[in-house]
Amino acid sequence: MKLIVTDLENFNLPVSGEHKIIKPDSRLCRCVGCFNCWFKTPGKCVIADGFDDIGALWGKCDEVYYVCRCVYGSLSPFAKNIQDRGLAYVHPDFVIRGGEMHHRRRYDNVIKCSVLFYGETTEGERQTARKLMQAAMDNYDGTVERIEFFDSVEDMEGISL
Amino acid sequence: MTVALINASPKLSHSSSWALIKNTVGFFPNKTNVKMLDMHTNTVSENTVSELLAADAWVLFFPLYVDALPSHVLRCLMQLEERARGKTLKVYAVINCGFYEGEQTEVAFEIVENFCIRAGLEFCGGVGVGGGGMLSTTPVLEDMKHNKTAIIHELKRLAKSVVRGRNHGVKFKSVSIPRIMYKVGAEALWRINAVKYGNKLSDLGKRY
Ligand SMILES: Cc1cc2nc3c(=O)[nH]c(=O)nc-3n(C[C@H](O)[C@H](O)[C@H](O)COP(=O)(O)O)c2cc1C
Numbered sequence: 416m417k418l419i420v421t422d423l424e425n426f427n428l429p430v431s432g433e434h435k436i437i438k439p440d441s442r443l444c445r446c447v448g449c450f451n452c453w454f455k456t457p458g459k460c461v462i463a464d465g466f467d468d469i470g471a472l473w474g475k476c477d478e479v480y481y482v483c484r485c486v487y488g489s490l491s492p493f494a495k496n497i498q499d500r501g502l503a504y505v506h507p508d509f510v511i512r513g514g515e516m517h518h519r520r521r522y523d524n525v526i527k528c529s530v531l532f533y534g535e536t537t538e539g540e541r542q543t544a545r546k547l548m549q550a551a552m553d554n555y556d557g558t559v560e561r562i563e564f565f566d567s568v569e570d571m572e573g574i575s576l
Numbered sequence: 577m578t579v580a581l582i583n584a585s586p587k588l589s590h591s592s593s594w595a596l597i598k599n600t601v602g603f604f605p606n607k608t609n610v611k612m613l614d615m616h617t618n619t620v621s622e623n624t625v626s627e628l629l630a631a632d633a634w635v636l637f638f639p640l641y642v643d644a645l646p647s648h649v650l651r652c653l654m655q656l657e658e659r660a661r662g663k664t665l666k667v668y669a670v671i672n673c674g675f676y677e678g679e680q681t682e683v684a685f686e687i688v689e690n691f692c693i694r695a696g697l698e699f700c701g702g703v704g705v706g707g708g709g710m711l712s713t714t715p716v717l718e719d720m721k722h723n724k725t726a727i728i729h730e731l732k733r734l735a736k737s738v739v740r741g742r743n744h745g746v747k748f749k750s751v752s753i754p755r756i757m758y759k760v761g762a763e764a765l766w767r768i769n770a771v772k773y774g775n776k777l778s779d780l781g782k783r784y
Contacts, residue, residue, distance in 0.1 A: 446646065
């Protein structure tokens with residue numbers, strides 16, 4: 416399955432195949448760092464705002480797309496909020512990968528992650544964003560498929576996911 | 577001078593960020609006006625904004641979330657970007673992470689630096705702290721004070737840099753136990769927590 420996380424209210428890029436789109440929603444709460452998604456209800460977040468199953472959803476995906484504004488070289492706050500709430504995708508135990516500590520897998524799927532960033536960016540921000548997505552996917556034992564930058568939402572016209 | 581120590585963990589209490597703040601505050605000389613401010617939620621209150629804008633330096637303390645800033649910290653920085661523009665302000669950060677290697681905070685420092693460039697503020701580095709999981713759950717930081725370990729030493733040097741208005745550079749430190757002990761200790765704690773909530777050990781790996 417493809418998961419598309421976008422901060423665009425009126426996201427309208429064509430998407431093929433089985434997919435789910437997560438769009439801005441005023442009910443969304445921030446992650447409060449309680450780790451109950453590891454110990455109390457392993458695999459699920461305890462915040463009942465309709466976004467408690469992001470980790471489980473990632474476990475069913477082979478592709479994750481973020482379509483969001485690039486903010487200081489990061490995913491935008493909404494997209495980052497969704498990513499943070501998906502912590503339960505990984506098992507709490509540690510493994511050493513590439514000489515660094517990371518988390519053990521909870522699921523077997525290897526996620527291919529792509530990001531379409533929109534908004535004006537500096538070269539420094541673009542470099543940070545590339546490094547960030549590589550680090551995040553190393554962390555979740557997935558791969559980075561494609562990272563693209565568009566000056567505006569309109570410039571994404573013609574792209575399909 | 578006025579220095580704002582900003583607790584930007586989303587946790588209201590018992591955070592590692594708070595443990596680090598507690599261990600930094602004592603390193604400032606009495607004549608420094610140290611303000612302890614909170615940034616736990618998606619917005620910065622008007623009072624806090626005023627305090628921040630009146631300061632000469634900010635030291636942001638926050639946890640690493642998926643190799644970057646927690647979403648609420650991003651939102652707060654976006655709120656502050658316009659308000660802080662044009663101020664003569666130096667920005668430092670102390671970023672703690674759950675993995676052992678403080679180096680894993682490197683990209684998050686870049687994000688803070690990119691914020692500073694956008695807001696016209698001076699990015700002055702800070703400390704990336706590995707092994708953050710230990711800082712709030714054990715009294716180890718208190719002990720570390722006596723053992724004079726790497727993190728405490730670096731926080732002391734950071735306070736000196738802040739007072740002198742110097743760029744500290746980005747330094748990485750970790751807790752003073754071997755990585756394998758950190759891993760074993762943390763994983764034992766996970767299991768105690770899971771059982772406390774009535775789960776079986778095998779539930780830790782539950783799939784949906
Ligand atoms: C959603 C989420 C994502 C996290 N991502 C990372 C990470 O990428 N790397 C890491 O080392 N620790 C990560 N952590 C662990 C925290 O950085 C660590 O627990 C930290 O000590 C919490 O600090 P605090 O108590 O000041 O909030 C993450 C924690 C949460 C809740």
